[in-house]
Amino acid sequence: MAKVPSPTETERCIESLIAVFQKYAGKDSNSYTLSKTEFLTFMNTELAAFTKNQKDPGVLDRMMKKLDLNCDGQLDFQEFLNLIGGMAIACHESFSRSQKYV
DSSP states (O other), rough: OOOOOOOOOOHHHHHHHHHHHHHTTTTSSSSEEOOOHHHHHHHHHHHHHHHHHHHHHHHHHHHHHHOTTTTTTOOOOOOHHHHHHHHHHHHHHHHHHHHHHH
16 A cells, blocks of 8 residues: 655645634634634734734725625635735735845
8 A cells, every 4th residue: 555645835734724714714604704703803813913013993894895806795715815825925025025135
């Protein structure tokens, strides 16, 4: 019997994203989407540093509306990944700018 290879770092990251989404989705009702309450809980727990640094209290509401591409008041996994991708891009750009000055 062939040995199953260990997951790669990228595969583990994908598994983690799915697990985090599933951890927060469905607390209100639909386990395939994040409600506004679930989104706020996710942001205040998993991205607490980002959330705490916001001076505008309406920023999370605006983020939810912008991410909710089908305007159903929920974030599905694709819409959630748009958030994660956007955050990753912003972090990468910030890191790249800081490296220019090192």
